Amino acid sequence: xxxxxxSKRERSLTIATITIVATVVSYGFVVEPLISSWSRLNRRxxxxxxxxxxxxxxxxxxxxxxxxxxxxxxxxxxxSSEEEEVASMLKEIEAMARADSVHINNIRPHPARDRGFxxxxxxxxxxxxxxxxxxxxxxxxxNSGNLLRVKKFTLSAVSKQKDQLKIIMLINKPAVKxxxx
Numbered sequence: 193x194x195x196x197x198x199s200k201r202e203r204s205l206t207i208a209t210i211t212i213v214a215t216v217v218s219y220g221f222v223v224e225p226l227i228s229s230w231s232r233l234n235r236r237x238x239x240x241x242x243x244x245x246x247x248x249x250x251x252x253x254x255x256x257x258x259x260x261x262x263x264x265x266x267x268x269x270x271x272s273s274e275e276e277e278v279a280s281m282l283k284e285i286e287a288m289a290r291a292d293s294v295h296i297n298n299i300r301p302h303p304a305r306d307r308g309f310x311x312x313x314x315x316x317x318x319x320x321x322x323x324x325x326x327x328x329x330x331x332x333x334x335n336s337g338n339l340l341r342v343k344k345f346t347l348s349a350v351s352k353q354k355d356q357l358k359i360i361m362l363i364n365k366p367a368v369k370x371x372x373x
Contacts, residue, residue, distance in 0.1 A: 296317060
């Protein structure tokens with residue numbers, strides 16, 4: 193054997209070197225991946241246990257949540273189809289604009305966004321109005337019985353007329369999906 197030709201001191205240094213190299217290699221390729229995998233699994237278990245706790249709390253309050261869902265869903269109940277919902281919202285927005293002296297240039301419906309238990313219907317409205325009519329229009333939208341909300345709007349001055357503003361706004365309305373069991 194090769195170690196038999198070495199002196200006692202060289203043998204002990206060679207064995208110590210081999211032991212250190214084997215320890216470092218086994219730590220880097222075995223122990224470290226096991227530790228990182230174990231800590232990653234512990235973090236995942238921790239997050240899952242928090243979700244489980246939250247879900248148990250929700251299950252305990254299930255009847256209360258369902259009762260509230262039924263109570264509020266009648267305010268945002270969708271019509272029989274998405275097209276009818278869009279048409280009724282367009283009609284309501286146009287009626288409010290007419291009543292508040294806001295001139296609508298264009299209304300563009302966006303695709304409905306599925307949010308799980310409800311859908312968001314979004315409209316982009318381009319209009320002209322003076323500031324007082326605009327404020328009244330936004331107020332009427334926000335206080336409508338159909339939960340219309342102005343999510344985003346941009347104002348710019350119309351260069352020809354001093355008191356006229358060009359408005360681009362996004363209006364949305366939530367519509368609850370029917371409760372299924």
